[in-house]
Structure formats: C-alpha cells, structure tokens
Amino acid sequence: xxxxxxxxxxxxxxxxxxxxxxxxxxxxxxxxxxxxxxxxxxxxxxxxxxxxxxxxxxxxxxxxxxxxxxxxxxxxxxxxxxxxxxxxxxxxxxxxxxxxxxxxxxxxxxxxxxxxxxxxxxxxxxxxxxxxxxxxxx
Amino acid sequence: xxxxxxxxxxxxxxxxxxxxxxxxxxxxxxxxxxxxxxxxxxxxxxxxxxxxxxxxxxxxxxxxxxxxxxxxxxxxxxxxxxxxxxxxxxxxxxxxxxxxxxxxxxxxxxxxxxxxxxxxxxxxxxxxxxxxxxxxxx
DNA sequence: TTCGTTGCAAACCCTTTGCACGCAC
DNA sequence: GTGCGTGCAAAGGGTTTGCAACGAA
Numbered sequence: 001x002x003x004x005x006x007x008x009x010x011x012x013x014x015x016x017x018x019x020x021x022x023x024x025x026x027x028x029x030x031x032x033x034x035x036x037x038x039x040x041x042x043x044x045x046x047x048x049x050x051x052x053x054x055x056x057x058x059x060x061x062x063x064x065x066x067x068x069x070x071x072x073x074x075x076x077x078x079x080x081x082x083x084x085x086x087x088x089x090x091x092x093x094x095x096x097x098x099x100x101x102x103x104x105x106x107x108x109x110x111x112x113x114x115x116x117x118x119x120x121x122x123x124x125x126x127x128x129x130x131x132x133x134x135x136x137x138x
Numbered sequence: 139x140x141x142x143x144x145x146x147x148x149x150x151x152x153x154x155x156x157x158x159x160x161x162x163x164x165x166x167x168x169x170x171x172x173x174x175x176x177x178x179x180x181x182x183x184x185x186x187x188x189x190x191x192x193x194x195x196x197x198x199x200x201x202x203x204x205x206x207x208x209x210x211x212x213x214x215x216x217x218x219x220x221x222x223x224x225x226x227x228x229x230x231x232x233x234x235x236x237x238x239x240x241x242x243x244x245x246x247x248x249x250x251x252x253x254x255x256x257x258x259x260x261x262x263x264x265x266x267x268x269x270x271x272x273x274x275x276x
Numbered sequence: 277t278t279c280g281t282t283g284c285a286a287a288c289c290c291t292t293t294g295c296a297c298g299c300a301c
Numbered sequence: 302g303t304g305c306g307t308g309c310a311a312a313g314g315g316t317t318t319g320c321a322a323c324g325a326a
Contacts, residue, residue: 019280019281019325021280021281021282021324023281023282024281039315040315040316041315054282054283055282055283055284056283056284056316057282057283057284057285057316057317057318058281058282058283060315060316060317061281061282061317064317074217076214076215076216076217077214078214079212079214079220079290079291080291080314080315081314081315081316082217082315082316094256094257094260096260097263103257105254109252109254110250110252110253110254112248112250112267113251114247114248115248115269116243116247116248116269118232118269118271119232119241119271121273121274121275122232122234122271122272122273122274123271123272123273123274124269124270124271125235125270125271125272126269126270127267127268127269127270128266128267128268128269128270129250129265129266129267129268130265130266130267130268131253131254131256131262131264131265131266132262132263132264132265132266133256133257133260133261133262133263134260134261134263135259135260135261136259136260136261137259157300157305157306159299159305159306159307161306161307162306177290178290178291179290192307192308193307193308193309194291194308194309195291195292195293195307195308195309195310196306196307196308198290198291198292199292199306199307217315217316218289218290218316219289219290219291220290220291
C-alpha cells in the first residue's frame with residue numbers, strides 16, 4: 001500500500017516533468033495524503049515529524065516548483081502566509097478570518113453566469129472566489 | 139477647494155468616530171484623492187513626497203484604524219503586500235499576476251446568483267472575487 | 277564530469293511592537 | 302494631569318537567495 005502510494009506519487013511527479021527525488025516525494029506525500037490546505041510551515045513540520053529530512057529551503061523551492069508545474073494551487077487569503085491547495089479542480093473557498101480555517105466550495109455551487117470582459121491585452125489566469133466568514137458567536 | 143476637501147475629510151473621519159488629526163487627514167487625503175488601490179508603502183511615500191510628515195508606524199496604525207472603522211477595505215491578492223481600497227462599495231477585482239495591477243469590476247457584472255450555505259456557526263463577513271490575469275503577450 | 281538538487285544560514289521585506297515624547301482637553 | 306496619538310527603532314515572521322556540498326547519469 002505504502003509502496004503503491006509512493007510509486008503513484010513518483011509517477012505523478014514524472015508525469016509533470018519533475019524528477020522524483022526522495023525529498024520531493026516526501027513533500028508531495030504530505031500534500032496529497034490529506035486533501036486540505038497547507039502552509040509551507042506545516043509541510044516542513046509534517047515532513048520532519050520524526051527526524052529532520054528536508055530543509056526549509058527545499059520545502060519552499062519544491063512548493064514553488066509544484067506550483068509552477070500545476071501540481072498544486074496557491075491560495076492567497078491570509079496576509080501572513082500563503083496556503084497551498086492540492087486540489088487543482090475548479091473550486092472556491094470559505095475562509096474564517098478569525099481562525100484562519102479554509103474550506104472548499106464546489107465550483108458548481110457558486111458558478112458565475114458570465115465573466116466580465118478582460119482588460120485589454122490580458123489573458124485569463126484564474127478565478128478565485130473567497131467567502132470570508134467569522135465564528136457566529138464572536 | 140483644498141480647504142473644502144480637507145473639511146470634508148475631517149467630517150468623514152469624525153462621522154466614523156475617528157478624531158481627525160493632521161496625519162490622519164493627510165493619509166485619508168492620499169487614499170481618497172485617487173480612487174485606486176494603495177499599499178502601505180505607497181501611502182507612506184505619497185504622504186511624505188515633499189517632506190517627511192508621517193512616520194511608517196503611524197501609516198500602518200492609521201490604515202488599520204481606517205480598516206476597522208470601515209472607511210477602507212483590504213484586498214488580499216498579492217502574497218507580498220496588502221492593498222487598501224478606498225472604494226467600499228460592493229465590487230470585485232481583476233489582478234494581473236505579473237505586474238501586480240489591480241482594477242475594479244462592478245459588482246453587478248459578476249454577481250453570484252446564490253451564495254452557498256455557510257458552514258455551521260459561521261456568519262458572513264465578505265465576498266471577494268478575484269479574476270487573475272496575465273499580460274497577453276507574455 | 278556535469279548538471280540538477282539540497283542544505284544551511286543570512287538576507288529581505290512587509291508589518292508589528294515597545295516605549296518615550298508631545299499635544300489636546 | 303490624563304490619555305490618546307505619534308515617531309523612532311528594533312523585533313518579528315514568512316519567504317527568498319547565495320553558495321558550497323552532494324548525487325545521479
């Protein structure tokens with residue numbers, strides 16, 4: 001099972017043109033083992049939970065690489081840190097401004113009927129919809 | 139004209155429960171003189187263009203105060219800096235991921251037919267829609 | 277050998293904080 | 302005098318960079 005997972009992850013990396021080094025596999029495994037949102041710091045901690053295996057610089061480098069290769073997505077909601085999202089399917093987010101919790105919204109639920117025309121000389125890159133919330137009793 | 143503007147700004151601040159000190163008036167003037175998006179740094183530079191008049195700490199303090207009082211809005215799109223938006227009417231944004239340029243989209247153009255139900259024990263805080271773009275020729 | 281990858285530490289940048297001074301009521 | 306507002310400098314925290322060491326082809 002673990003072996004299969006690892007193999008799958010290697011293949012995933014290779015399929016995106018990323019040579020699967022052991023550090024990259026560890027980082028990818030951490031990202032994809034739970035389909036939640038992670039900060040660079042969480043990945044770093046998660047990968048080095050038992051013993052130090054990957055350095056901070058490598059985590060940042062690798063996340064940037066995965067991002068560039070379209071393996072993960074960046075979610076910019078918290079001014080103090082970037083979150084990475086292993087779910088690259090079209091979807092959007094609830095963001096709790098107090099707790100920092102982020103949860104998914106299926107794209108079909110909030111689809112916009114028509115996108116406005118883009119500014120001149122610009123091409124579409126992505127659409128982010130963020131619904132900011134706060135705890136009810138606060 | 140200038141006098142009138144200043145008076146209007148003072149009243150605006152007062153109407154939000156903010157005592158209009160000279161620094162706050164300068165910062166508010168910088169924010170509202172052009173209805174574009176500003177970073178804390180731009181405000182700092184703009185206010186001190188001719189001679190140093192407001193310190194960095196005061197700019198940050200004042201922007202936070204204005205934000206809390208609902209005079210301006212925060213726009214979180216660029217991982218490296220927070221932008222402040224003097225337009226508090228409902229609207230959304232185009233964001234150029236290369237140049238960092240931000241431009242407005244009128245709310246009516248992209249309104250979402252139905253908001254998804256909020257997670258349990260959460261209340262609505264705000265809705266941000268960001269259409270990320272890049273220059274066409276890049 | 278060669279080039280891509282990693283690690284460590286320092287550098288960076290935006291933002292926040294601590295604390296003393298100054299002004300208004 | 303009391304309290305809020307301001308300024309300066311330093312600290313803080315996430316992210317990036319420079320460079321040497323390493324490892325696979």
